Structure formats: C-alpha cells, structure tokens
Amino acid sequence: MASVEVRNVRKIYQREAERLVVLDGISLEVATGDFVALMGPSGSGKTTLLNLIAGIDQPSSGDVVVGGTEIGRLGGRALAKWRARHIGFIFQLYNLIPVLSALQNVELPLLLLRMSAKERRRRAESALQLVGLGDRLKHLPRQLSGGQEQRVAIARALVSDPEVLVADEPTGDLDRASAEEILRLLERLNQEFKKTVVMVTHDPHAAERAHRILHLDKGVLSN
Amino acid sequence: MSFLSLVLVNLGRNKRRTLLTFLSITVALFLYCALGGVLDTLDESIKVGSETRLVTRNAISLIFPMPIAYRERIARVPGVRSVTVSNWFGGQDPADPRNFFAQFAVDAETYFPMYRSDIEIVEASPPQVAVAIPEGMDSRLAAFMSEQTACVIGAQLMKRMGWTLGQTITLNGTIYPGDWPFTIRAVYRAKVKSFPEDAMYFHWKYLDQKGMAGRSLVGAFMLSPSDPGRASEIQSRVDAMFENSAAATRTETERAFQAGFVSMYGNLPFVLRVIGLAVVFAILLVAANTMVMAIRERTGEIGVLKTLGFEDGMIFRLVLAEAAVISLGGGVTGALLAKLALEGGGFSITNFLPPMSVYWSTVLAGIAIALLLGAVSGLVPAWQASRLRIVDALRRVD
Ligand SMILES: Nc1ncnc2c1ncn2[C@@H]1O[C@H](COP(=O)(O)OP(=O)(O)O)[C@@H](O)[C@H]1O
Numbered sequence: 001m002a003s004v005e006v007r008n009v010r011k012i013y014q015r016e017a018e019r020l021v022v023l024d025g026i027s028l029e030v031a032t033g034d035f036v037a038l039m040g041p042s043g044s045g046k047t048t049l050l051n052l053i054a055g056i057d058q059p060s061s062g063d064v065v066v067g068g069t070e071i072g073r074l075g076g077r078a079l080a081k082w083r084a085r086h087i088g089f090i091f092q093l094y095n096l097i098p099v100l101s102a103l104q105n106v107e108l109p110l111l112l113l114r115m116s117a118k119e120r121r122r123r124a125e126s127a128l129q130l131v132g133l134g135d136r137l138k139h140l141p142r143q144l145s146g147g148q149e150q151r152v153a154i155a156r157a158l159v160s161d162p163e164v165l166v167a168d169e170p171t172g173d174l175d176r177a178s179a180e181e182i183l184r185l186l187e188r189l190n191q192e193f194k195k196t197v198v199m200v201t202h203d204p205h206a207a208e209r210a211h212r213i214l215h216l217d218k219g220v221l222s223n
Numbered sequence: 224m225s226f227l228s229l230v231l232v233n234l235g236r237n238k239r240r241t242l243l244t245f246l247s248i249t250v251a252l253f254l255y256c257a258l259g260g261v262l263d264t265l266d267e268s269i270k271v272g273s274e275t276r277l278v279t280r281n282a283i284s285l286i287f288p289m290p291i292a293y294r295e296r297i298a299r300v301p302g303v304r305s306v307t308v309s310n311w312f313g314g315q316d317p318a319d320p321r322n323f324f325a326q327f328a329v330d331a332e333t334y335f336p337m338y339r340s341d342i343e344i345v346e347a348s349p350p351q352v353a354v355a356i357p358e359g360m361d362s363r364l365a366a367f368m369s370e371q372t373a374c375v376i377g378a379q380l381m382k383r384m385g386w387t388l389g390q391t392i393t394l395n396g397t398i399y400p401g402d403w404p405f406t407i408r409a410v411y412r413a414k415v416k417s418f419p420e421d422a423m424y425f426h427w428k429y430l431d432q433k434g435m436a437g438r439s440l441v442g443a444f445m446l447s448p449s450d451p452g453r454a455s456e457i458q459s460r461v462d463a464m465f466e467n468s469a470a471a472t473r474t475e476t477e478r479a480f481q482a483g484f485v486s487m488y489g490n491l492p493f494v495l496r497v498i499g500l501a502v503v504f505a506i507l508l509v510a511a512n513t514m515v516m517a518i519r520e521r522t523g524e525i526g527v528l529k530t531l532g533f534e535d536g537m538i539f540r541l542v543l544a545e546a547a548v549i550s551l552g553g554g555v556t557g558a559l560l561a562k563l564a565l566e567g568g569g570f571s572i573t574n575f576l577p578p579m580s581v582y583w584s585t586v587l588a589g590i591a592i593a594l595l596l597g598a599v600s601g602l603v604p605a606w607q608a609s610r611l612r613i614v615d616a617l618r619r620v621d
C-alpha cells in the first residue's frame with residue numbers, strides 16, 4: 001500500500017497581479033517503508049511539495065493522501081491533531097526551541113498526546129538514546145553541536161512514533177562527518193523501524209542513500 | 224514538562240523585559256489600590272458611630288449653636304435613653320499652629336458612658352479627691368472628672384505631640400479667644416477603627432464659663448435611643464419640636480452626619496477613581512506592546528510548534544497564559560503591597576480621617592483588574608500568533 005500519494009497537485013501563489021505556479025500537476029507515490037530523495041534546483045518547489053505531504057500547507061488543487069487519509073479534507077484542528085500522530089518533520093536548521101533542554105524539546109510533541117508526565121519523560125529519554133544522545137538530556141541547544149542538534153530534532157520527530165518522516169535538507173547546514181551520521185540515522189529509522197522517509201536534498205551524496213530519487217524542476221517531476 | 228512549565232520558560236527568555244513589565248504592573252496596581260484605599264478611608268470615616276445613635280444640630284448650619292436647654296426637652300422625647308453634648312473647640316497649639324488636631328468640649332458625665340464601647344482608657348492620673356463616678360463611666364476617669372481644666376487625649380495624638388500624662392498644655396482659641404490651659408488626665412485608645420484616636424476631649428462646663436460667659440450654647444446633641452428601631456421616629460419628633468424655635472434643628476444618624484463632612488471632598492473621589500483607571504490603562508498599553516514584541520520575536524518557533532501539531536487554540540492559550548501570569552503576579556504583588564504597607568503602617572491621610580484603610584474588596588478589585596489587564600494585553604498577540612500560517616511563520620526563520 002502506498003504511504004504517500006500525491007495526485008495531480010497544483011500549488012499557485014497569487015501575489016497581487018503576479019501568479020506564481022510553484023507545482024504544476026505533480027503526481028507521485030511513496031510506498032510504505034520507502035526512502036525517497038527529492039532533488040532539484042533552488043526555488044523549484046521542493047519545500048512546497050514537502051509541506052503539502054506533511055499537511056502544513058494545502059494544495060490549490062489535487063489531492064494528497066497520507067496513510068489513507070485525504071488530508072485536504074481535514075480542517076485546521078483535525079489537521080493539527082493528525083500531524084501530531086502521523087508526521088515527523090525534520091528541518092534544515094533543526095528549529096529546536098532554544099530555551100528548552102534536549103529532553104524538553106523531545107517531550108514537546110508528546111504534550112499533545114494523552115500520556116502521563118512520567119510516560120512522556122520515559123519516551124523522550126529513549127528517543128534521545130536511540131539517536132545517541134542519552135547523555136545530553138539536560139543540554140540546551142546552544143550547548144550542542146549542529147550535528148547533535150539535528151539528532152535532537154530527529155528524536156523529536158520520531159518520539160510520537162509517526163509512520164512518515166519528512167526532512168527538508170536535513171544535512172544542508174552540516175559538515176561531512178555530521179551529515180554522514182544524520183544520513184545513517186535516517187537509514188536506520190527506515191530499515192529498522194520501517195519509517196517511510198521523504199527527504200529533500202541538494203547533495204547527490206545524500207540522495208544516494210535513498211531507494212529512489214525524484215527530480216523536481218520548474219514545478220514538474222521527473223525520475 | 225507541562226503546558227505551565229512551557230509558559231514559565233517563555234517568561235524566562237528575556238528576564239529583564241519580564242521583570243520590567245511585572246514591576247510596571249505592580250506599581251500600577253499599587254497605585255490603583257492606594258487611591259482606592261483613600262476612598263475606602265473616606266468610606267470608613269462615615270461609618271463613625273452607629274446607625275442608631277442620632278445627632279441633632281442646627282438646621283441652618285453646623286456652625287450655628289443651639290441652647291443647652293434643648294437637652295432637657297430632647298431627653299423627654301419618648302424612646303430617648305440618653306442625650307449628651309459635644310462642641311467643636313477649634314484651638315491651636317501656639318508653638319505649632321499648623322499641626323492641627325480636633326478638640327471637643329463634651330458633657331463628660333453623659334458623653335463617656337454613651338461612647339464606652341468605642342473607646343477605652345489606657346492611662347490615667349490617680350484621683351486626688353474622691354469623686355462619684357457616673358454609671359457606665361470608666362472609674363479611671365476619676366481624676367479627669369474632678370478637675371475643671373482636665374482633658375482626655377487619644378493615644379495617637381499623645382505620641383505625635385510627645386505629650387505625657389499630667390502635663391499641662393496651652394491652646395490658643397480661634398473661635399473662643401484666649402489662652403486655654405488644659406491638664407492631661409487620661410489617655411484613650413479607640414476600640415473601633417472609625418473612632419478618631421488623635422482628638423482631645425474636655426469639659427463643656429469649662430468652655431461655657433471661660434469661653435461663652437455662661438451663655439450655654441452647644442454645637443451638637445448626641446442621642447442614644449432605647450430601641451434602635453425607634454431612631455427615625457425620634458428623629459422626626461425632635462425636629463418637629465424645635466421647628467418654630469429660634470434655632471430649628473436637624474436630626475440624623477451619626478453616620479449620615481459624618482457623611483455630610485465627607486461630602487466636603489466634592490469630586491475628589493471621582494477624580495481619584497479616574498486617575499487610578501488612567502494609570503492602569505497606560506500600563507495596559509505598555510504591557511500589550513511588550514507582549515506583541517515578545518511574541519513577534521518567536522514567530523518561527525510558533526511555526527515549529529504548529530508543525531509539531533499544536534492547534535491554533537493551544538497557541539492562543541499559551542500566549543494568553545503568559546500575559547496573564549505576568550499581570551496576575553504583578554497585580555497581586557502591587558495590591559497586597561498597598562494593603563500591607565498603607566494599612567499596616569498606620570498611615571493617616573489627614574487628621575480628620577481615621578487611619579488608612581484598604582478594603583479587601585479593593586484588593587480583590589485590583590487583582591481582577593490585573594487579570595483583565597493580562598487578558599487584554601495578551602489578546603492581540605495571542606490572536607496574531609494563533610492566526611499565523613505555518614508556511615509564513617517558517618519562512619521567516621529560513
Ligand atoms: N508563501 C509563499 N508566498 C509566495 N511565494 C512563495 C511562498 N512560498 C514559496 N514561494 C515561492 O515558491 C517557489 C518555490 O519555493 P520552495 O518550495 O521553497 O523552493 P525550494 O524548496 O525548492 O527551494 C519560490 O519561488 C518561492 O519564492
């Protein structure tokens with residue numbers, strides 16, 4: 001069964017007289033457990049497509065179905081609830097909350113699920129252990145390296161056990177070694193934990209780790 | 224971690240800004256409650272005397288006296304248990320004429336029994352000769368009763384003037400000219416907050432002989448009804464009795480009589496209320512602006528929270544709670560500070576008024592206003608944050 005289905009999606013930004021067609025009839029399928037890399041030049045609409053799959057934006061036309069749910073049909077509140085359960089989002093610039101410790105950052109998505117404080121803590125700790133940061137629970141983001149920050153962000157993305165992880169240039173701001181760690185981690189999450197991964201990247205090296213590479217150019221996909 | 228700790232952590236981001244906002248709200252609410260306290264104190268002052276005790280005075284004006292002979296006639300009105308006499312003296316301490324305090328010439332034999340539940344004698348000179356003490360009067364007033372020029376002074380006034388028991392003080396009469404020596408024979412403390420503790424009481428007979436050459440006039444009669452329910456009946460009977468006399472009377476409850484004094488303050492209470500609210504409003508604008516700024520700086524983070532699945536309503540509540548915590552914290556601090564500092568300090572606004580009061584109702588109103596202030600100052604940023612579209616919020620960080 002397909003985990004992610006994008007059917008004939010258009011995304012148009014209307015700015016005054018200007019009409020910008022960012023995605024022009026995109027269709028794609030990502031099977032459950034697949035690892036897909038999305039490449040393309042800057043401004044080609046990669047982030048826009050990822051946002052549609054993650055349910056943080058809505059298409060101008062066409063359907064996005066993730067895990068059997070047609071997310072265009074969900075209203076604001078239902079969509080937020082759906083994201084909390086089904087999507088883990090990984091940003092290029094980590095986007096951790098600077099005043100929260102690593103552990104608190106990872107606990108954040110669990111505040112949205114029915115769970116005791118103890119259970120939240122236990123889950124967040126094991127997520128941090130999984131990414132190799134079991135000894136950095138109390139550290140603030142600024143006390144961590146870029147690679148470590150991104151690993152905290154990955155722990156945050158997977159702590160609520162979503163089926164789909166989306167990552168927008170997760171290694172774009174990291175040195176080689178750190179980038180390698182992140183990619184290995186994503187690979188492991190895909191293989192060991194059967195997460196479906198959709199990753200945007202500029203880096204052909206990174207894209208090689210995926211099972212499949214899609215190219216986006218001027219709003220149109222090619223394999 | 225919990226929602227509340229998230230709110231507190233957010234408040235800790237910019238500690239100086241949070242502290243300054245907190246302090247400005249503290250100061251505003253302190254001021255609001257202090258001004259409210261002035262009103263409470265005025266209010267307290269009109270609660271002098273019970274609702275049942277009556278005061279009879281000249282119908283034209285307080286400054287015109289009535290003949291002492293009225294007293295016998297009032298005493299015969301059915302339902303009147305006792306009548307006493309009080310007359311404003313208006314003397315000055317020649318050494319310090321601006322240091323005002325109230326002096327009353329009273330008929331001690333009836334005055335002190337009538338007010339025995341309002342005051343207590345805490346210090347008194349021992350009597351030199353044996354005197355009969357009227358029923359209902361503190362026996363410690365014996366020395367005072369046996370001496371024409373003796374006086375009784377409130378404990379607060381004693382302290383303020385640095386006087387001692389047995390000392391002779393000389394006042395300068397403004398209404399009744401001349402030098403008036405008095406010997407302090409007793410000190411009283413007020414048992415009820417509304418009774419002035421910084422006043423002086425002396426024998427009306429002394430005033431009559433030395434100041435009025437025996438013309439025997441009085442400023443006011445105090446009436447104690449035998450049954451509180453008969454107050455209004457007595458009131459109209461007394462006034463009817465003197466309707467066609469040289470000096471017509473006006474009889475009202477002691478409380479209403481005091482309220483007449485307070486009306487001298489005119490629009491002051493209204494002005495105080497307006498000032499208090501204006502200060503709160505000014506701080507509201509400052510607090511709201513600060514909150515808008517604080518939230519705008521976190522636009523990207525709000526986008527992240529929403530991406531994680533925080534609903535718009537949660538973001539709204541998170542921001543609102545942040546504003547409410549600052550406002551409520553500052554408001555409670557300011558309001559309680561006003562209560563403790565002004566009331567506990569025994570601070571006095573003027574010598575006319577009882578010591579400063581800040582009612583709990585004023586403190587609670589202050590806290591409610593602070594809560595409202597928090598809600599209003601948080602409303603705009605909370606609404607903006609909740610309406611923020613994720614993609615727009617995130618684009619600002621990347
Ligand atoms: N909210 C928006 N309003 C207007 N234009 C936008 C908005 N978001 C993205 N765009 C435009 O859409 C195009 C694609 O953006 P994006 O998906 O971020 O590209 P990529 O991630 O491939 O670099 C760009 O030209 C960008 O300027």
Ligand SMILES: [Mg+2]
Nearest residue numbers: 046047048168
């Ligand atoms: Mg992008």
